[in-house]
Amino acid sequence: MVDDYSVLGFETRAIHAGQQPDPRTGAVIVPIYQTSTYAQDGVGGTREGGYEYSRTANPTRTALEQALASLEGARHALAFASGMAASDAVLRTTLRPGDHLVLGNDAYGGTFRLIDKVLSLWGIEHTVANLANVDEVRAALRPETKLIWCETPTNPLLGVADIAALAGVAHDADARLVVDNTFATPYLQTPLALGADIVVHSTTKYLGGHSDVVGGAVLTNEDDLREQLFYLRNAAGAVPGPFDAWLTLRGLKTLALRMERHSDNAELIVQTLAKHPKVSKVYYPGLPEHPGHEVAAKQMRRFGGMVSFRHADGEQAALELASRTKLFILAESLGGIESLIEHPGRMTHASTAGSTLEVPEDLIRLSVGIEDGTDLVADLTAALG
Template sequence: MTDENPPRTPTLETEAIHGGLEPDPETGAVMTPIYASSTFAQNAPGEHQGYEYSRSGNPTRSALESNLAHLEGGEYGRAFASGLAAISTVLNLLESGDHVVVGNDVYGGTHRLFTDVYEDYDLEFDFVDTTSPTAVQKAIRPATELVWIETPTNPLLRIVDIEAMSELAHSEDALLAVDNTFATPVLQRPLSLGADIVAHSLTKYLGGHSDIIGGALLTDQSTLDEQLGFYQNSVGATLSPFDAFLVLRGIKTLPVRMERHTENAQAVATWLETHPAVETVYYPGLESHPQHELAARQMDGFGGMVGVELDYPIDIVESIVSETEVFTLAESLGGVESLIEQPATMTHATVPRAERLQAGVSDSLIRMSVGLEGLSDLKADLDQAIDAGS
């Protein structure tokens, strides 16, 4: 018998501040220093102290990668110059002739990367409704090597069953990659649900202040991490030390920010459901959401993104989103400030209109990233913008 207590798993709030991080051993600096060095001195040819060249590895970036892995419950992390650089690195795992099943409601930049870039390298993509395991099963074929999903999706906030997608992908010896940008590891941890790779745009909630561009890939598989690391170094689209420092700073307040983002978004979505100009509200925290029960089971909160279908044509919708004063008309999401945009003319403009409409992304849809401002100010702003624009 022993008096020793079993090791305790730290809470996510504690991991956000301390996970994978230690004070600087040389100075005791509590905050990870910015190692603004392109190269590192070697004791002898090929004999270094863990770092040789900042593209291959940088202490500030390594600290961020370790912190991200702790947050996602994985073992390994890789940080990139953008979210799309991270996604492109996953596709570098594939070979000519391979097939990918993708959600039909994904970020427009992801769609463009897959169709306008990688199809030219003889990769094939099928865009399907990934909320339907049946649709995914029908799309999978012998050449399928990857299933790529977002959940919640961008911009319709659909929820995809990660465990079900994992079982489907793995039954066909394919990888499952989950873009977890909208949820963040505070609300959802796909690796624990069977995902092989988790992707993030660090630009969004993880950075949290609309001041950096970055991406990340997380996994708990050493062989997969080695492959991703090879392409990270070989292609060179790595995150700068300064941007890594800013993301580390942002992550320390991530749990607190996500709590407020979720609180504000839930209230705004609930209020908009009763607004006379609104046809449909897309928010997984609403009981009217078709995957509300799945979201409640799979997530620890519903996030700060809200989709709204207005009962107006595209030109009126353009006027409404241009009239906001607290919400800023801009692409991106996840910063402390509230943003509003029209996917049809902005984030998803590169998706062919027929394909976009088939996926449910209409001309009258607006997407909101609900920030940390006062709730009464957010409601009043949307109210006046709808009145002024219509």
């Protein structure tokens, strides 16, 4: 068994970290420990690893957490039942009534809904700012600010924020920087290494990678914060089941390969969209004219598989396009092996309507899969007409 996985490459860690052969049977793949409880050695005792009840800990989930921590370069990882459960745990652990956070002006609709509609009832306040503008972020800070909540790239406009710069702003204000790394994944970007304090993921997306599991994760290097998150997760019970953990762990093994193909296909599609007469604007960090291109090139390995664009003929044309593709499936979510298309204004970001985070009505978002890239280009071209 390898003593120090940190010295190994990403692809090797994705397959081996936390995933040693089962010591009892020699099973090469981590077993699905489909159990709710564990036999104890004595009253008040626990098995090695803290196993007493699967809401608290489960060996399959432990393996997933060890692998995630290795890939993100974190001391601690905690798996949750969904990405929103992970985000909720971070917010409820780090904030109290009267506290304030800064939220990006292109945040995921579900995150905005949780903060604006749910946490506001608890006395948590927020200010929306363009996180690509450090001066604007600094101006949004208050004495009671405890968090800057960042997505980069953002959902759905693919905005890019400078993680290291934001970390500096947060720490100068005695606040924490949280980075939602769902779009980039640890293969393309490792926020903790750039100064972030907390990383969150919807593991439903690229980490699971096959559109067959819902989950989330939180990663940090802070020991005390890990204990607080662990306590809340156990008390509130937002844990993934062992099969969910196993499916996500399976997905991690091919993450590097998939992200390369996602990126290849996205770049091919962007080349087509950028010169198509029915497309008025393309959002993709890999484009040299993208305002965040230089920052993305500095902090990301590649530019990922998410692409958004605006239809030159308006909202109705965008809606019709989303229903005309043959290979791109009209569906919410993202990050699976199959290509998806959606209309954010009517679907994933409907909760932002009428707010400062409202998305353009003619916007289309693509989750570019790993199919043959030329087939995907042909499908989009035909649908655009």
